[in-house]
Amino acid sequence: MDSKKFDSRSVGLDIGLSFSRWLTGRENLHYGIWDGLDICAGNVGAAQEAYTAKLFDLLPEGPLRILDIGGGAGETGKKLIALGHSVEIVVPSAYLAERCRVNAPEAIVHEAMFEDAHLTGLFDLCLFSESYQYIPLDQGIPKCLGLLKPDGHILIADCFRSESFAPDKVQATVGGGHPIAKFHAFLESQPLDLISSEDITTSVAPSIDVEQGLFNVVGYGMGRVDAQLAVQRPKTRSLVHWVIRRVLSPRKRARLDQRLNQQTRTAAHFTANNIYLLLKLQKRAS
The missing domain is CATH 3.40.50.150 (Vaccinia Virus protein VP39)
Known part of the structure; x- marks a missing residue:
């Protein structure tokens, strides 16, 4: 490695x-x-x-x-x-x-x-x-x-x-x-x-709902920080977003957004698959 x-x-x-x-x-x-x-x-x-x-x-x-x-x-x-x-x-x-x-x-x-x-x-x-x-x-x-x-x-x-x-x-x-x-x-x-x-x-299956809730809390916190940076530190925010784009592929960024900000990973989804x-x-x- x-x-x-x-x-x-x-x-x-x-x-x-x-x-x-x-x-x-x-x-x-x-x-x-x-x-x-x-x-x-x-x-x-x-x-x-x-x-x-x-x-x-x-x-x-x-x-x-x-x-x-x-x-x-x-x-x-x-x-x-x-x-x-x-x-x-x-x-x-x-x-x-x-x-x-x-x-x-x-x-x-x-x-x-x-x-x-x-x-x-x-x-x-x-x-x-x-x-x-x-x-x-x-x-x-x-x-x-x-x-x-x-x-x-x-x-x-x-x-x-x-x-x-x-x-x-x-x-x-x-x-x-x-x-x-x-x-x-x-x-x-x-x-x-x-x-x-x-x-x-x-x-x-409810373990999935609990896990998703945790990720949503983290996502909410990151979103609040991002919104504050956009107002008070726009250059810093631009740099952070540039680094994220360099480190993570578009697919990984989409998956990360899914985990942090969406509710697609649910107990119902788990039991269906x-x-x-x-x-x-x-x-x-x-």
Whole structure:
């Protein structure tokens, strides 16, 4: 990687984790489960805790040796260790690896893409908590099968593109993941038994509305500053706009305007294009 290249992903993660830590006391960026909760920023922490509790309800009896694939900042790993499990975490960036070592110091942390990580089995459980969508469909599960014990499990909690997904060339479509039909077809070819599958799309969708509300607050503040500069510091404003045009392409500027100033990324939009599944799979006896 070019050391001079601006790493917007790391900066975005840093900001997002810092905000999450300020708001909830935890470095979680995953969806929450909003059943029975008022949809507001003040309940983000409670919604995320409800998500984790539901995920952990699917754990086999332990103690387990768990591989947390794409383990974020290590918050899930920390909770798993507190329950008596042994945890190894795979994360793709130095920044996330550092946060994992701080938040879950007892965990073994591998800084690598899962596809490239050198791992030593055998694990009782491979966990994908909103990370499965970032791994090529033909690589995630097959690699897990080589790392699992004969009766080992895979848990997948993630978004998939629903069959009603309608891509928009102008506006970014919220959510993501592998097309659900392709995933099911691939899953049928693997030596796995489906233990359980639950669609929680409507339960997690309000997370999108809360996130959009936050971005709109930021956008409103930036708009107010811009309007004030236009009146009192027009030359400074012109310079700022010139820098933005130099740094961001027209497409990126349009996407940024969408995130900050529009309300196209909504729970309704999410549910129209995505399906969020909790899947528990078990390696089939050979």
